[in-house]
């Protein structure tokens with residue numbers, strides 16, 4: 358299934374460097390840098406403007422994980438966002454687009470607050486910058502968790518490693534969410550891994566993504582990092598993924614998830630992620 362071109366926003370910086378955003382969820386589907394796709398999008402992803410898109414960079418808000426009030430990972434990734442700035446060149450020569458999501462009758466039914474999310478995507482020469490902000494437009498404070506659920510494209514998950522996690526505590530979601538300590542300098546993945554690393558370094562290197570290359574994630578105000586690969590059996594059980602695809606993806610997700618953000622009435626939370634290749 359391919360997305361409908363009417364649902365897409367394309368940022369084009371020239372030199373075969375582009376970023377494509379689906380308005381459903383403001384989901385970045387693709388980041389091509391000098392001809393090379395850096396982001397994993399499942400060949401079985403569904404683009405029905407209802408289901409969350411399997412791959413890319415889904416935006417998780419207002420709840421990471423199962424949510425007692427609504428769909429898992431919240432409603433932002435399954436809501437249609439509005440483009441408030443079409444792709445436009447910045448003074449630095451980058452291409453930037455801005456999308457927003459505000460509360461609606463359907464969001465208030467699940468979560469009765471007024472808010473404005475702003476997502477600014479900047480395509481630079483060697484990087485993709487995603488700035489995320491939440492403004493509380495309600496008359497009372499609210500709590501939320503949020504995360505950029507980035508799926509990276511890799512040649513082979515068996516050779517990938519992730520830095521910036523040594524010595525940290527993590528909640529292991531495949532072991533009842535129990536807390537463990539990471540003692541490895543770099544984290545490798547050889548089975549179903551689903552971990553919330555707490556208070557991580559602001560930079561992670563993902564090694565051996567494509568042709569031995571390293572990709573860098575730099576984050577600010579996203580204190581936590583989720584590392585996820587469902588491995589073979591779980592991938593096989595996901596109709597929009599399939600067992601053939603798990604070796605070609607790794608999710609390294611920057612978020613504020615191990616504790617909620619408490620945002621006062623009228624206040625704004627700002628966080629950002631830069632992917633650099």
Ligand SMILES: O=P(O)(O)OC[C@H]1O[C@H](O)[C@H](O)[C@@H](O)[C@@H]1O
Nearest residue numbers: 409429430530551552583585608
């Ligand atoms: O299937 P989804 O709702 O898109 O969630 C995909 C995955 O997202 C995160 O990485 C969570 O830590 C996982 O537990 C979850 O399975």
